[in-house]
């Protein structure tokens with residue numbers, strides 16, 4: 484993939500992730516989210532796998548996209564938030 488295409492795909496993923504947070508926050512059902520890395524995520528992203536944030540913290544601090552992602556194959560990782568329903 485060309486660099487601008489990589490940027491576009493990763494922006495789309497990040498937008499979708501953030502929109503999920505906003506929707507869940509609005510729903511009132513979800514109070515926490517868990518970071519889910521994928522099998523081909525880089526080591527830095529994998530180290531965040533399973534971390535849990537309150538939805539307010541996630542919206543404020545944006546743990547995704549992972550700041551120190553160093554995926555050399557794709558240029559980004561497909562990390563997502565999972566809703567934690569209690």
Ligand SMILES: [Zn+2]
Nearest residue numbers: 525528552560
């Ligand atoms: Zn990564």
